[in-house]
Amino acid sequence: MSNYIIEFEDVWKTYNMGNTEINALAGLNLTLEKGSFTAVMGPSGSGKSTFLHVAGILDTPTKGVFRINGKQASKLSVKEQAKLRRNEIGFIFQRFNLMSQLTILENLTLPMINEDTQKAMNILDNMGLEGKYAKRPGQLSGGEQQRVAIARALINNPSIILADEPTGELDSKNANSIMQILQDLNRNKGVSIVIVTHNPEAAAFTDQILQMRDGNVV
Amino acid sequence: MNLYNLAFNNIRRKKLRSALTMLGIIIGAATLVVLLGVTAGATSAVKAETDQYMYDVVITPASSTGSYLMDAETVSKIRSRSNLFDFREVTAFRENINGNEISFEGVNDWKQVKLKNGTSGVVISQDVADKLGYGIGSKIKVKDQELTITGISNVVQALYVHIDQGTAKQLTDDKVSAIYASTDGDPQTVADEIEEQISGVSVETKSENVAEVQEMTDQALLFMGFIAGIALLVGIISVINTMLISVMERTRELGILKATGFTNREIKGSILFESGLLGLSGGVIGVILGITGIVVIANVLKLTEYIPDMMPLWLILGVIAGATLLSVLAGLYPAMRASKLNVVEALRNE
Numbered sequence: 393m394s395n396y397i398i399e400f401e402d403v404w405k406t407y408n409m410g411n412t413e414i415n416a417l418a419g420l421n422l423t424l425e426k427g428s429f430t431a432v433m434g435p436s437g438s439g440k441s442t443f444l445h446v447a448g449i450l451d452t453p454t455k456g457v458f459r460i461n462g463k464q465a466s467k468l469s470v471k472e473q474a475k476l477r478r479n480e481i482g483f484i485f486q487r488f489n490l491m492s493q494l495t496i497l498e499n500l501t502l503p504m505i506n507e508d509t510q511k512a513m514n515i516l517d518n519m520g521l522e523g524k525y526a527k528r529p530g531q532l533s534g535g536e537q538q539r540v541a542i543a544r545a546l547i548n549n550p551s552i553i554l555a556d557e558p559t560g561e562l563d564s565k566n567a568n569s570i571m572q573i574l575q576d577l578n579r580n581k582g583v584s585i586v587i588v589t590h591n592p593e594a595a596a597f598t599d600q601i602l603q604m605r606d607g608n609v610v
Numbered sequence: 611m612n613l614y615n616l617a618f619n620n621i622r623r624k625k626l627r628s629a630l631t632m633l634g635i636i637i638g639a640a641t642l643v644v645l646l647g648v649t650a651g652a653t654s655a656v657k658a659e660t661d662q663y664m665y666d667v668v669i670t671p672a673s674s675t676g677s678y679l680m681d682a683e684t685v686s687k688i689r690s691r692s693n694l695f696d697f698r699e700v701t702a703f704r705e706n707i708n709g710n711e712i713s714f715e716g717v718n719d720w721k722q723v724k725l726k727n728g729t730s731g732v733v734i735s736q737d738v739a740d741k742l743g744y745g746i747g748s749k750i751k752v753k754d755q756e757l758t759i760t761g762i763s764n765v766v767q768a769l770y771v772h773i774d775q776g777t778a779k780q781l782t783d784d785k786v787s788a789i790y791a792s793t794d795g796d797p798q799t800v801a802d803e804i805e806e807q808i809s810g811v812s813v814e815t816k817s818e819n820v821a822e823v824q825e826m827t828d829q830a831l832l833f834m835g836f837i838a839g840i841a842l843l844v845g846i847i848s849v850i851n852t853m854l855i856s857v858m859e860r861t862r863e864l865g866i867l868k869a870t871g872f873t874n875r876e877i878k879g880s881i882l883f884e885s886g887l888l889g890l891s892g893g894v895i896g897v898i899l900g901i902t903g904i905v906v907i908a909n910v911l912k913l914t915e916y917i918p919d920m921m922p923l924w925l926i927l928g929v930i931a932g933a934t935l936l937s938v939l940a941g942l943y944p945a946m947r948a949s950k951l952n953v954v955e956a957l958r959n960e
């Protein structure tokens with residue numbers, strides 16, 4: 393059994409733009425240990441989001457081997473990939489990506505493998521969202537919405553959380569509180585976490601910082 | 611919360627659009643029910659009314675005889691003619707009971723007597739019941755015989771008693787008031803021959819159009835079904851349209867579902883469920899409207915007794931099932947589009 397939650401071996405992601413080719417990932421080699429808390433930084437267009445999408449099996453690399461929790465994603469069927477996302481991966485996005493027509497509680501119970509309203513409420517309570525169950529995302533502040541998104545990412549007890557600029561739309565007070573929650577999750581629950589961020593203050597909460605440039609780690 | 615609840619939620623949230631989409635199905639289903647229902651009702655009405663005219667000649671006593679009954683000898687002469695077959699006899703006579711002139715009529719096919727109460731056998735009209743104070747179980751004395759009343763018919767404003775043709779014939783010493791028969795010859799020629807060779811009878815022919823009328827009603831049913839089917843099809847196309855728009859609008863939402871681990875099959879399923887639900891609701895509402903329309907039309911045309919014939923179960927269930935099934939089919943292409951969406955691009959969608 394591998395000690396790594398994430399392994400990239402010479403992974404390429406190439407976009408054909410007319411005559412030119414863009415390598416969003418250019419032979420990326422990378423391993424992240426189970427239980428690690430990592431920040432990925434780097435200039436715009438350096439491939440951070442692409443890396444995160446491949447890591448979360450939302451995107452398929454053009455070439456190369458990628459494993460999550462020891463499983464090689466390209467060898468799984470589309471259905472198995474979806475199951476893996478549901479069981480083991482929690483996503484957090486910059487723009488929250490909650491279902492706007494559902495209540496906060498429904499946003500959590502929808503992706504739940506075994507629907508358990510009590511568990512969903514407990515997680516919301518832990519995020520300081522008690523009493524907001526019946527509210528809709530539009531009725532919450534950005535910080536609150538992002539905490540709902542974290543709660544949703546945790547709903548099926550994932551082994552890894554992938555977050556793309558989770559504090560990008562928040563002020564520094566809310567950003568720090570989100571990072572504090574993620575840090576506690578990592579320290580107390582042993583969840584592996586990768587965040588992409590432009591914010592050094594947020595990155596300071598993590599245990600290691602990777603710098604990306606032109607589709608690779610430097 | 612699951613994807614099926616979500617589909618319900620989507621329909622409820624976009625009330626106006628769902629209503630407009632359903633409107634097409636509702637109109638189609640209602641048209642189908644009304645057109646096919648009324649045609650089916652008319653068909654059975656025509657069948658019921660024409661069945662007793664399904665003969666080539668009818669032989670009755672000539673007015674010169676001054677009698678409304680033919681004696682047994684005449685009857686046997688008629689029945690022995692080689693070019694006549696499929697005989698049906700009717701014996702009708704009048705009898706004065708307690709100062710009331712009552713018509714007794716022999717019945718060959720009890721289906722043609724609509725019962726209000728009781729069973730067939732000896733059936734009196736409501737007027738007989740009222741005027742003579744009879745009810746089911748009462749006894750009528752006619753020509754020295756006692757008949758026990760078994761039912762009351764919906765014949766109004768007439769003093770009628772319907773009895774089995776056998777009984778009627780027996781009560782009148784085997785006399786008959788009309789003989790219906792088919793012939794393999796030309797009806798008019800045959801009629802003339804009978805009148806010439808048997809004295810005291812009058813023979814009429816029935817137009818052959820009756821059979822044609824019956825055939826035409828069947829064709830009308832097909833034609834109306836075709837027209838109404840087109841109406842329903844238009845409704846189904848609006849389901850395709852709505853579901854496509856809905857998939858495009860919800861691109862980001864579908865991206866979220868995929869990112870949180872729903873499989874393509876689950877997502878497709880929920881879209882088919884949603885379109886099927888639109889079809890089912892539209893179908894049910896349309897059928898209810900159609901039935902209402904039938905009741906109104908039947909009342910206007912004074913054909914209320916045929917209402918049950920106008921809403922056969924096959925029509926109601928068929929229209930609902932058809933609307934649902936076609937709507938599910940209409941959801942196939944949008945569902946396929948949804949499942950093919952690229953997650954990353956879908957999430958970037960505004």
Ligand SMILES: Nc1ncnc2c1ncn2[C@@H]1O[C@H](COP(=O)(O)OP(=O)(O)OP(=O)(O)O)[C@@H](O)[C@H]1O
Nearest residue numbers: 407409414415416435436437438439440441442443
């Ligand atoms: N669908 C696409 N088609 C073409 N090029 C793309 C596509 N997606 C990403 N790219 C390109 O790949 C490169 C890496 O993009 P990516 O989104 O990973 O950058 P990033 O590091 O997340 O940037 P930012 O900090 O601005 O979010 C960029 O040059 C981008 O233009």
Ligand SMILES: [Mg+2]
Nearest residue numbers: 440441442556
């Ligand atoms: Mg990015």
